[in-house]
Amino acid sequence: MNMSLGLMLQFSIILPLLAVIGIVLTAHKPNLRESVSIGSSILLFFLVINLYIGFQQGATISVHWWELIPGLPISFSVEPLGMLFALIASFLWVITTVYAIGYMRAHHEQNQTRFYACFAIAISSVMGITFADNLFTLFIFYEVLTLSTYPLVTHSGTEEAKKGGRIYLGILISTSVVFLLLAIISTWFVAGTLDFKPGGIFSPDVNKTVAGTLLVLFVFGIGKAAIMPFHRWLPAAMVAPTPVSALLHAVAVVKAGVFSILKICVYIFGIDLLAVLPSTQFLLYLAGASILLASLVAMRQDNLKARLAYSTVSQLGYITMGALLATSSGVIGSSMHIATHAFGKITLFFCAGAILVAAHKSKISEMRGLGQQMPITMAAFFIASLSIIGVPPAGGTWSKWFLLMGTIEAEQMILMSVLAISSLLNIAYLLPIPFHAFFSGDKVTTPGSGIKEAPLPSLIALCLTTIGCVILFIFPQPLYELSQAIVESAGFTHGK
Amino acid sequence: MLVGVAFAIIWMKDLLSISMLSGIYGLLSASFFVAMDAVDVAFTEASVGAGVSTLLMLVAITMTGRSEHPVRHKPLLALAVVFVTGSLLVYGTWDMPYFGSAEAPIHQHVAPRYINDSMQEIGVPNIVTSVLASYRAFDTFGEVVVIFTAGIGVLALLSVVRRQEDIEKIDSFNNSMHEQHLVLRIVAKMLIPFIMLFAFYVQFHGDFGPGGGFQAGVIFAAAIFLYTMLFGMSTAYRVINQSFMQILAASGVLLYGSVGVISLLNGKEFFDYSVLSSNPVTGQHWGIFLVELGVGLTVASVMVIIFFNFAGRSENSPPPVSKDS
């Protein structure tokens, strides 16, 4: 590989865009079009891996494009948190593409070219977010991500999809324009820069009220993090085809949200400042409330995707909370949870999609006894559920553990109990599904009704992510190291 | 007097008398201008305010009906707006220099040069003409373009494509009608050359007394109006070709502009007339002469265009609801 790392970094953003061109050009040859999709996703993953290797060897990788507004450049650099997210997103893009091919064909969806093209744009903007070197660059890609996923949400074009799309766009755009943009411009005004810097960019003697207000604006402004009361878009977005829900609304979009929050906490405010801000406490409780309420709502959902969506809202609360805890364990837990939840939730969505395609069922109450016909899917569902709940043998265990440690470090006993209660709730709303599928006494579906496992590409995909969940449990070391690096690079001096 | 007429206009419902009154208003203000020593302006206002615009209104009324509906909604809001605006203006007068005071700033700054030096610099006794055509020639150029724009605008709005048979039909109709006004026609035939002569006099005498291209243009156009009214549209059409008038109007603007372009080509500023002759003052004379000619051409032809289109519209396509007028 003789491509310089900087060039590689740029390519990881541009490549998906090139793929868009390829996809549009091959619109009339589905096979070729899908090969372009897969090819570019594999290539992207390969690029990111190379970046990772380079990064591990201690290279500093940064690229400076041009100044969009004088003083505000578009620039990128690789740092541990971004690296982590990039790895997850690019890897899951490969798998999702595989899954999508099976799903979209089996489902005979319309406008597949638009689908793949928008998908690629979305990935490109995710890459932009992950490697953004300043808040401004991040914001731009954040908005592009919102817009490029809108057509995906409204893909089916039905009245319901349009309504979902309206809520989706309405909440994401309003929060980002009114709160986030205001916060960014104000930050620029107060701090004079928007660059991500370890330890934050505010001077230590910054007015606490101003900074506190800004923090609130940021957390509310990043609507993608789905903190209540700005979470309504996520369930609304479930009208999208399942691969979209899987990748975008379990991984790319929502994780872009919490990733941004984490990044802002660590690199804009700095953990030290965060710990003393008056509004942090308020936001922590808000996140806690978000976790519990979303879990409770999730229990009452009969639609599987809706239940998963509310579960996501709740899990995102964990990450936000971890970031706001302002302790090293909290940050480590948060960043690890980005990864573990990604694998867990995407598996769950894959399963939901597989059930929809193979058995045409979306209601949980109709899934009793489905374990007989779709054993692999349901087994995967079970393991992924364990990961979400946070018990072995799945990766979620580690991240939950660190989050719990974080609350203890920060002496937030209430939040600690929130985590505990929430885990119980997780069990209550997730586990009954596979349980009933396998051991249900009164079978709704009779054997031999012709229900088989989902198409092969989809099945492979969901197996891979399930294995991912397990691997994250067995080998958490690389993940931990990256998270540790975040803490170190952030110049963590907690306890001072 | 003016106030009386103006109030009368508010109360009147009959549009015909309103336009007559507005003509009188124009005439009265013209005489007021004379009293204020503004002879050039008076001349123009008399020909425009009292003449052309009244005529246009009359023609327009023949097409639109002459009675005004009573105002139904309460004009309180309008009164309030007017009251506020008026009192603001009255408020503004408190610090104004007194009427007729020689110490007023406008008599101290800028204007003295026109009065004291224009004879040396331009050599034309009528200061208004020197300011109009030389010091502020560009404004006047703008003015010519404005009138040209109006001509084109009216053309765009009202021009109707005439077919030959239409003309003939109107023709015969007119002939029968105009037989009756024989005496008038003969008198007019004698009058028209004199009016035209007067127009030329005004055109070229503008350097020395009141007058100039604009007034001359209007008077010239008036002669044509008279002719048209008495001899009918179609006869007038035969004498004066429409597209020829348009070309003429355009040429007036171009003539004016080309004087400026000549200055440019000679390396001087736009409308610097000194290049037109070896002696700068003679150059100014030439410049003013040409420019005034341009103004006269455009004004006359645009007036004719406007009038013809109004009149042509009314003869050609009678309005659908004209009976109730």
Added chain:
Amino acid sequence: MLIHLPVLQVIIPLLAAPLCLFLTKPRLVWLFALIVSGLAFLISGLLLQQVMTSGTIIYDLGGWDAPWGIEYRIDRLNAFLLLIISSISTIVLIAADTSIRKEIPADHHVLFYILYLLSLAGMLGIVATGDAFNVFVFLEISSLSAYALIALGKDRRALWASYQYLIMGTIGATFILIGIGLMYQMTGTLNMEDLSKRLPEVSQTRTVFTAFAFLIVGICLKLAMFPLHLWLPNAYAYAPSIVTAFFAATATKVAIYLLIRFTITVFGLSFSFTHFPLQLLFVVLGLVGIFVASTVAIYQTNVKHLFAYSSIAQIGYMIVGFSMTTMAGMTATLLHLFNHALMKSALFLALGAVMYRIGTTKLTHFQGLGRQMPLTLAAIVIGGLSLIGVPLTVGFVSKWYLVMAAIENGWWPVAALILLGSLLAVVYVWRIVEMAYFKPALAGTETIKEAPLSFLIPIWTLILANIYFGIDTRLSVQVAQAASMSLFGVTP
């Protein structure tokens, strides 16, 4: 010849207009008008370059020095405006030939181009001149031709709209005339530079106060500033598409220019904003304008009306930026002036293309158009995104600067309201998007094809400019900053 650029800028289109009458073929006239407008564009580019490098250019017309004669005074501000006007005019004209064939009877084509050139020349004249009365004269040239152009619209409502505009516009112009008269009475001069020197002596007088009030009201009428905007929506909606595209991008901008020129250059900041409660008035009216007009826009059933109301809202943004009376605010306003011209001309041209193909711009007829006219509709979407202020478009850049300026002034609520206002834009833009992309095409419209190239080229030139200046802001920001610096008398 280079020293004559200021006057050539105005007289080339001015003299070209009557020349059109000699070329009787509409096609030929179109080509001629296009070349003339292109020439004006070229000149304005040269002028801007000259002004940026060597400062204000003064040109004495007739060789008489000001204040006795009329002078043209080109500084960074009006050079920028000249460039905006002439560039938009040129680009819009490209589509004129195709568009007016459908919308205007054939025997009026030549007249159309004459009027178009006249109104172009009028606007350029208003901007270039340094003489207050000359402003009035050229204002009338551009207005009269505007009335006639609007009245050329196909619908009979165009006549009524034009008439209303004529009445409002003439009242506005007469107010301006009264204002100029009062100023003249107190100072004895009409030259702006001279006025700015002599006005401070008499600034305490009630006459000058009145003069200022009349000027502002008159200009605001022309500006269609809320609540004096009533003439605008119909005038834009029923005028021929080309005219709308041209005016939406330029006419109100010229009025904004006049506002800036008179309040800051002629009367001076301290007078305009301390003797007069202008700041509060403008901030409130600007913000109310943004919200009311955007809300009204949401409920429109005709897309042309919709964007017309959006224009009124956008004027509100410029007014808010202007009322900050800081350099940052002025930069934001000037930037938005330029950016909004790019967006609106593109949008209205695209609507012209829709008009060309389906003969109406009713929102209900947009059903399924996204598939039938993909390029045109894509342009509308991008233009709409720009209107909302999405990153990577020009709208974002101006919004950024505006909010930045508000925060710099410590006007936090204003900053938040500006952003909130842009959400309303999301709603009205999205109504079009949903209609065009998520509704099946109407029956019997299968034959609708993409707009002809003569439309697509100018539309996409403008759209690409929207994106280009949203990505690379060096040029526009630099010029806007330089212009606002020169206004505030800071040497860069």
Added chain:
Amino acid sequence: MLLGHYNYWIVIVLMMIGFYIVIAHGNLIKKIVGLSIFQTSVFIFYISMAKIDGGTAPILAEGIEQYSNPLPHVLILTAIVVGIATTALGLALAVRIKEAYGSIEEEEIQNKDNLDC
């Protein structure tokens, strides 16, 4: 003191009458008449300020020292032309409106427009 401004006040009254006709009346022709009265009054205002006591018309002649100010005269000459141009265009529009709507009353036209929508 009062007399010094008396002239201007008359002009203001005239202006306001014209302005009132424009905004309060519904007849299109009458509006234009009002407009021209409004404008003419502004002209009178300009000319009034040019007057000097004891001055004569600004045409240079032997033995005269005081002239009225020529500049407002020039301005008003231009403005009169602008006025007639506006009037002509306005009337042309009124004629067309009459043809298209069958009426020149503001309210009736507005009503017909509302029906169109």
